[in-house]
Amino acid sequence: MRHFCKILFILLLSVSLQTQAQTCTVSTLPVTFSTYDPLSNTPSDITGTLTVTCNALVSLLVSYNVKLNGGLTGSVASRIMTSGVSQMTYQLYSDSGRTTIMGDGTAGSTIINDGYLLSVVAPVIRNYSIYGRIAAKQNVKAGAYLDTVTILLTY
Template sequence: MFFAKKNRFVCASAAALLLATSAPTFAATATGSLIISASVLASCTVVGSTIAFGAYSSTQVDQTGNIAVLCTNGTTYNVGLDAGAGTGATTAARKMTGSGGGTLNYALYRDSGRTNNWGSTIGTDTQAGTGSGLLQNLTVYGRIASAQTPLAGTYTDTVTVTLTY
């Protein structure tokens, strides 16, 4: 009997000790910050197409071309066209030069009614826009006026497109 009481005492003591040492423990935590940053620089590219008027026979000829603009989203820009390479040309009266030495006058406009000349003075005769991050196409409306008497030949000109942003 003495041993039975002693065993119970030992078992009870062991159980009490086990309960006391198996109490739940909690892990400690700490927090901090991770700083993230980036820079997006404004950038633009521009590409002009060809305006092919075709054959001219002293009657008015209208034709269109395209300017492709790609600017960073939110970037404001202006697209200007210079006078071209023809001798004596201005942005209001451009001149193609012929293979036989003559000239053929033409004009470039920002609107389909061909009333708003497309020049190179920002705020006056350029085309303003805001980039979307996607390709934007601007139409150039060209016109060769009637009643000109150029020499026979092939006429060309090169107009520089300037994108300011």
């Protein structure tokens, strides 16, 4: 019976280690489209990278999700960039074919659901591609168009 107690203590110690503080962060560089030509029949495409980094002394079965909001419009289905009062529509996608909107799970958009099984001391870093597109033939004034999309990481 004494041997059993030692094993039980080791198992409890292992469980307590995995619940120690874990931190996950998300980062990305600003995504900048090239010069937009409103007369072109071709959309303007860009690819950016979103990085999730998780740190813990020991972690098991860590899962997380990443959501992107709709920016200025508040809707992932109709994102816009503005330059003064001028507006230009654009969209962010989770696939290179630009068919699945990257968002918060609303309006048919997808979120990043991922995780990892085991990490000991070393950080776990995952990169995800985000594909942007400005539709062709938008009648817009010249200017610097901006939008801010908030990223929510839940773990």
